[in-house]
Amino acid sequence: MNAETLLFVVFAIAAIAGGLTMVAARNPVYSAMGLLLAMFSVAVFYVLNGAHFVAAVQVLIYAGAVITLFLFVIMLLGVDRVDDPHESIPLQRPLAVIVGAGLLLLLLVAGRAAWVTGEAAFASEDVSGTIEAISDELFGTWLIPFEATILLLTIAAVGTVALAHFGEGLQVVGRPVGEVEGVSRYELGSGTGRGGDGLVAVDDAAEEGDP
């Protein structure tokens, strides 16, 4: 058993345990921690495959940024909020288990035909995922898709800012409708409370407001 096999087995167990923790934990913070474990294990698999730059990006972006963002949102929504196990659709959970098992079976059966390619599966010369090699590919062959991702990230950032701003604005636009209804009801109520005709009182107020 060489070093790669040992590392693969250890971190495969860690990744699967992390994934199962993420699915099973009732508290979203534990779910985020399970996802963190799975993502670090995936970074180790990248290193084993010679993808050093991708592994670094994985740790920086996923383990660093994405998990932190998730934790921020969990804190924002309330840490002690725990799911209630109640399901509104009764058959959903067994159906989900059946669908998951079927998907795993299909993937493994379909994969056996495609990915069992013998003992010496890997190419004789290792691919080196150094920054230099990656940048040669990225800024040469894949320059146009790379520029497209810049556009995508810009759109995502603008969309997030727009959601933060105009999401609030939509709420403000929605609120005056309720306020107008409330005010008119209040005016009618106060009009009848004074003993006179409510509708006349409202009309008086409107006429006073007009000039």
Add this chain to the structure above:
Amino acid sequence: MTVTAGWYMALAAVLFVIGASGLLLRRNALVMFMSIELMLNAVNVSFVAAGRELGLLDGQIAAIFVMVVAAAEVTVGLAIIISVFRKRATASVDELSGMRG
């Protein structure tokens, strides 16, 4: 006993199925989002392993592009979750039946 690309692909399949079942089982929008991230990571593992098997760098390039798309998706998705939470005070997708026909 050496590790072949098939091992990584089988592991990627298992991780993908864990993510998919998490998406199906959980009703918390945040945990569903995490499941999507796990599925994307599983696909990345198979990309990189296949690239090594073929001796090409394209698998790693594909993994980087997937990461970029995932990062953009996370920012927008979490913003949507927060703005939904502001209105409905819940992160459970079962409560969000406003578009029911």
